[in-house]
Amino acid sequence: MLKYMLKEMRVHHYVKNFLVYAALVCSGKFFDAEKLMPVTLIFVAFCFTSSIVYMINDIKDVEKDRNHPTKCKRPIAAGNISISLAIFVCVVLFVVATVCCIASRSLMASFLLFLYLCLNVAYSMGLKNVPILDVSILVSGFLLRLICGAVAADIVVSNWLYLTVISLAFYLALGKRRNELKKTAGNTRSVLKKYPESFLDKNMYLFLALAIVFYALWSVDPVTIGFYGLAAKGLVWTVPILCLITLRYSFDVEGDSDGDPVEVVVHDIPLMLLCVVYAMCMFLLLYVLHD
Template sequence: MREGILSLHPLVVDLDGTLIHTDMLHESALRALRDNPFDTLRIPFWLLKGKASLKKNLADRTDFDATSLPYNQDLLDWLKQQRAHGRKLILCTASDHSIATAIAEHLGIFDEVMASDGATNLAGKHKAETLEERFGHAGFDYVGNSRADLAVWQCARRAVVVNGSANLARKAGGYCEVTHVLPSPGRGFTTWCRVLRVHQWMKNLLLFIPLFAAHQFTSPDTWLTLFLAFISFSLCASAVYIANDLLDLESDRQHPRKCKRPFASGLVPAWIGVALAPLLLLASLTLAQHAGGDFLPWLLFYFVVTCGYSWGLKRIILVDCLILAMLYTLRIVAGAAAAGMGLSFWLLAFSVFLFLSLAFVKRYAELEVQLLNGKQKTHGRGYYSSDAPLVQTLGIASGYAAVLVLALYLNSDAVVKLYRAPEFVWGAVPVMLFWVSWMWMRAHRGEMHDDPLVFAVKDKASLLAGIVFAGVLAIGTVGWPW
C-alpha cells in the first residue's frame, strides 16, 4: 500500500476485522464456552443490559494472549510508517476497553485508546458521534472494514478501507476521500477444503476395513451402505474439526504450522464456523439414518467422545493418546455396524495398538517442534518437552505390540478359513515391522507431519509398504498361480 500524504490530522484505527483478522467478541464467547460453559447461559441476560455490558462481562471472565492474535501485517506496517512520520494514532474500537488496552500495549504504536466501557458500545453511530465530538467534523482520518463504519466515514476527512468489498469502498468514497484500499484475502475452494479438513476424510476409509477383513466384496448393497456411512462420518468429523479449531485458536496460533489454519489465521471468520458446524452435523445424522444397521448409535458415540476430547480430554496426558486410538478404532467398529458384520478380537486388538502408536507419533512430533522452539510446555496440553523420550518409547512399544498381535493372528484357525495360501500372508509381518520402525525413525529425525496418516499418504516408503502389504494379502487370498 502506497504511503499517504503526511497530515497532522489524527489517524483513527478500528480493531475487529481491521487491525486484526478476527472479532474479539466472538473469540471471547468461544473462550467462555471452552473454559466456563455455564457462563454462556448468562449471555442472554448480559445482552439485555446492552452489547457493551455483554462485552465487558465476557472480557472480565476470559483471558487472551495479545501476542498471538492474527494481526493485519500489511496495515500494521503502514501504521508504523505513519507514526514514524509524526502521525498520531488512535485505536478506536467497539471491543471492551480492557481488550483494546492490552492490544495497544502489546503493539506500542498507539497514542490513545477509545473503546466500549460496559455502558456505551462504541460502534457505528456511537463511534461517529464520539469521534466528531472529540475531533470535529472531518477532523480525523479513519481506518475501517465494514458497513457499520460508513457512519464514521460520513464525518471523517479521509478513509482507509481494509478487508472490505469494492462496493463498501465505493460507498465510503461517497462520504469522504478514500486514500487506500486493502482488499480482504481471497477464500477460494482450497480454503473451504481446509476448513472442512477434507484431506482428513481419508481416515474414514477405515470404515471399509471390516469388509476387506471378512473378504466380502460382492454385495453392492453393502458397498452402498458403507459409502453413505463414509460420507456421514466425514461430515460429522468435519463438524468436530471445526469445533475443535474454534476452541483451540490460541494453541493453534502458537504452533508454527497450525497458525496457518483458516480460523486461527483469521482467513475465515469464527462466526462462519459456528454456523457451519451444526449444519454439517445435521447433514451427517440425516445420512446416517439411511446407512442402516447400528451405524447411527456408533456415530453419535464418536461425536460425544470427540466433543469430550475437544473440551478437555486432550489436555490430560496419556488419556489424550488413548482417546485418539479409540477414535480411530471406532471408525472400524462403525463400519462393521453399518455393514452388519461381526468384529474379531484380532482386528480390534491390532487396531488399538497400531493407532495408539500413531497417536504417540503425533504427540511426539508436536513435542519435538516445541523443543526446537525453546518451549518447555505445550500450550493447551499436559506435556512437557522433556516428556518426548518417554512418549517415543511408549509409541514404539505400542507399534511393535500391534505387529505381535498380527503375527499371533496369522497362526490362528481363522487365517486358514479366509486365505487359500496363508503362508504368503506371513509376509505382512516384516512389512508392518518396517513401516512402524520407519514412521518412528522419521519422527525421531523431526520429519513427521503433525498427523502421521497424512504424512503416510505422501511418503513414498509408506505408500510402497502399503502396496506390498496389500499385495501379500491378495496373493494369500487367491493363491499363487503355478
C-alpha cells in the first residue's frame, strides 16, 4: 500500500520543488542556516502541497485516466488506492504543509503557497480545458516556487532570472502539450483538440530562445557582475552549457517521450550529467571563486 501511495503522491516529481532553493543558491548564501531553514520548510510544504494537487487531479479524472494508455496505471485509476483513502491523505498532507508554513514564519511565502494550491485546484476542476490558460497555470507553478523561496529567505531576485524561469517553464509546458497531442491525438485531454500542433511546436521553441537570451542577459548584467565580483565574469560561459542541456532535452522531446520534464530528465543519463556539470560550474563560480 505504501508503494502505491508514494507513487500516487508523485514523489519523484518533488525534484521540481528544488526551484524553491534557486534564489538562495544564486545569492551565494546557501549555507546560511538562518536563511536555509525557512526555505527548507517551504520546500517541504511545497512537496506535500504538490502531492495534494496531483491526488485531487487524479480523483477528478479517474474515469478519463482509465482510458489513457499510461495514466491508467496510476494507483487511483488502477484501483490500488481508494478515493476515500486518497482524500484522507490529502487532509493529512495539508495539515503538515500548514505546520511547515507556520514554522517558516514567512506570511507572504505561506500566502503564495496557498495561491499555488488554489490555482492548481481550479486547474483540476476545469481551467485545464481552457487553451493558453492551462499552460499559464502550469508556468505559474514554477514562478511561485521561485518567488516563495526568495521571499522566505528575504532575497531579491534579478528580473532577468524571473523572465528566464517564466520562458523556460512555457517551453516545458508547451512541449508537454505538444507530445501529448502527438501520442494520443487529443483523445485523452479535451484541451489538446483546441491546440494546432504547429502552434505548440513553434511557440515552445520561441520560449526556449527567449529563456536562453534572458539567461545570457542575466549573466552579463552589470548588477550581476557587481554582486558576484570577479567570479561573475565566468557566468557567461555557463550559457553554452545551458544551450547543450536544452538541446539534449529537445532531442528527447522530439523522440518518443511524452514530454513530461521529470520523466525526460531521469531517463536520460547524458542529460543528467550535463545538469551536474552545470551545477558544479555554478557552485564553483558562486561559492569558491566568489570574492
